Amino acid sequence: MPTVGLGGSCYWCTEAIFRSLAGVEQVRQGWLCACGYDEPSEGVVVSYDEQIIDLHTLIQIHLHTHSCTSNHVLRDRYRSAVYVYNAEQGIEAEACLMLLQAEFDQPVITRVLDFEAFKPSCEQIQDYYYSNPDKPFCRNFITPKLQGLLEKFSDKVDQSQRAVIEAEVGQISKGRAEMTTKKDYPLEHDTVKHEYRMELDKDTYALITYSLEGNVLHLNYSEVPSSLRGQGIGEILMETVLTRIRDEGYKVLPVCGYISNYITKHDEWHDLVAD
The missing domain is CATH 3.40.630.30 (Gcn5-related N-acetyltransferase (GNAT))
Structure with missing residues (x-):
């Protein structure tokens, strides 16, 4: 089964994005090391069934769910990258990035890097979102990202995960409506x-x-x-x-x-x- 590494934002958010997709068999969050780089960076390792979802779609979703055109101050921690496991996969990933650039107004900074090593985060925080989507970080940061995933890539989302996301979006919308329609806060x-x-x-x-x-x-x-x-x-x-x-x-x-x-x-x- 093919595997690819992806990084660009915090691994909790990235893990939730790819755990939500049909055809993705396993997602592990942690720190990815690339050949030629001294420091690791947060990201995930994704194993997928290419009969259901291909590398191009995975990279497309990755670019649209993190700030792939922004070289912001936290880029060392959140390196925007596709980590490839062999030369053939690297050539395919580079071709995908070239094609997908047309979907963005600004230059995409995401790089294709050779995978070197992976260190998983502790077991207690693996599957961070789907183990408890009511956590404040999940509601404030991850659910809005998953809502965007549903809006743009609805046909790629696994049906069982869709139910969880839609339930959380509904709860957040209800809570926000109650708070934001009350008054403007001085x-x-x-x-x-x-x-x-x-x-x-x-x-x-x-x-x-x-x-x-x-x-x-x-x-x-x-x-x-x-x-x-x-x-x-x-x-x-x-x-x-x-x-x-x-x-x-x-x-x-x-x-x-x-x-x-x-x-x-x-x-x-x-x-x-x-x-």
Whole structure:
């Protein structure tokens, strides 16, 4: 059975994308090493039935489900690549990338690299999404990606996985509708405490804290009240705060993992990241 390595965003997201596809027999998440590179990068190893899904389709889906045209600040950790196991597969992957470039307005930065080694992540976090799709990270980051997968590649999604995705999309949509139609949440920038506070209700806030160095805000911490997590408040907070930061003329360095992942997955905020 053919196998290929794929990397470009966090391995939890990438694993969920390819676990959702008909014809994919196994997905393992972890760190991929490529010939000629000293450091590994997050990614997945995918084994598939080429009678059901071919390499071209796998690469096409990969390009459309991560920021394949963005050489952002986290690219060392999330190398955009197709890891091939032999010369023949490498030639085919290069040809696929050339053909698929026509589907993007900007140059695709994804590279074809020779697979060298793979180190799986710990067993407890394998199959991260489908073991518990209600986790906050799954709802805030992975389910929206899978919703996009359904919209663009509906015919490639396995039917049993489709049911899980659609159920989660429904729950998130319901929660967001309840929160976002309630009111516009006021945002306060406290320059003394170095925090942005978004008021959700009386004495209830979501917030982002920072440290200031010149014109750069080091975004150190984000918090949404535990009772409101998984309802899209984190994304509302990020969009509201980053819009204010842009208006105020600052640049940012995302220190908090949640903030870093959010910016990585949303191209429209990449220009805010300090060099």
